Amino acid sequence: MPHTYEYPRAALTVDCVVFGFDEAELKVLLIRRGLAPFKGKWALPGGFVRLEETVDEAARRELSEETGLKDVFLEQLYTFGAIDRDPRERVVSVAYYALVKLAEHPATGASDASDAQWFTVAELPALAFDHADILRTALERLRGKVRYEPIGFELLPQKFTLSELQHLYEAVLQANLDKRNFRKKILSMGLLLPLKEQARTGAHRPAQLFRFDAKKYSALKKRGFNFEL
Amino acid sequence: MPHTYEYPRAALTVDCVVFGFDEAELKVLLIRRGLAPFKGKWALPGGFVRLEETVDEAARRELSEETGLKDVFLEQLYTFGAIDRDPRERVVSVAYYALVKLAEHPATGASDASDAQWFTVAELPALAFDHADILRTALERLRGKVRYEPIGFELLPQKFTLSELQHLYEAVLQANLDKRNFRKKILSMGLLLPLKEQARTGAHRPAQLFRFDAKKYSALKKRGFNFEL
DNA sequence: TCAAAAGTGTTCTTGATACACCCATGC
């Protein structure tokens, strides 16, 4: 059933930059394209926006369909509207970025998409369309936002050690942080709940486990508190 | 000449939140709608994106056509993609915000649009569509961004006094700032060039005029400098 | 007993805040 309009219309898509964190490395989830154009090339998960869903819903649906990921942190990033970004026709894409707890999700997702794979952000393959631009924009946003919003926790398991948290920040910000100062600062905010358990991993002293206290954060935020690292 | 597509498509528009600053007041430029829906209501300037222009270009074109404003600071804000934001049909809108030097532009713009008018942000009329949401988002963005990027200068004439600059920040941030501390901080960045002229307005001591040194800022930025107020 | 990561305080420096008076001008 064809649809006709008085004026020509751009197609509208969503694309998702999915970040994960694993073993001190920041990673991105890419999908190998099975169809032209850019067949065989790696690309961001995404697809067309349907009329009966919001743009946000489209992003969640495509993420779920192409990578199996659900209930993840997802936020709109930027809209890419260059004329020739898709060689076939005019396509405007609303980009999102997602943060997933990599340890709690299967390595490549329960996906019906042919091929999904995590890549270290420092070792990315060539990407289809303008997806390299989108990814760079997402990285800049993540680097900026992680410093003044407690979104880093979205990349860690619910229970984590202070060292894991520090390594996450070091990976995202590409900087070395002082262990004592980092702990002092993050603990002084009172947003980390120490758990009774300890992590026992390897031939070392076991580390205290914490979880992020989201309720306390939203209560503090209302009173004007600002997370800042 | 009708255009036919296999799947139905949303229409794509741009909307612009235009900020100005005048006499210690932050203002927004609105347009009175001449057509249904929301006929007679105030709305943000904006319109449909054409296939032969980028989304950014569409924003600039609509701004020029509806308000007469050209060569202003313009930055993408957010894309609004709720299903029923336009009662006629599915319309997704990429919102922008603009900062204009109000003193250097005519009060209501050399506009072909019937009716354009500046409103104080504290005294806004009811707005068409979801434009109140868009405007609120733009205000939040402006409040956030003005603190860590030197965009406030886009709202002032090229030559300005320190008091004018301070009043601008006080209006945007809705806070009172200490005069001495403000001057110390802003001058210590070395981004304001004192001019030889002085402002002579009223029965007071004339104030030193400055201009923002954009070249110096971009040079410093490359070396890792961060503007922050 | 060794390797490997966990944990812990103090000093110094820097930047933020608070605060009050004289200056130049037009009327």
Place this chain on the structure above:
DNA sequence: GCATGGGTGTATCAAGAACACTTTTGA
């Protein structure tokens, strides 16, 4: 000469940065 906004310096306090050793565990 007075009203109005322009312009200036210091003392205090809080937060950030730099820095090294002991503890606990498994192998």
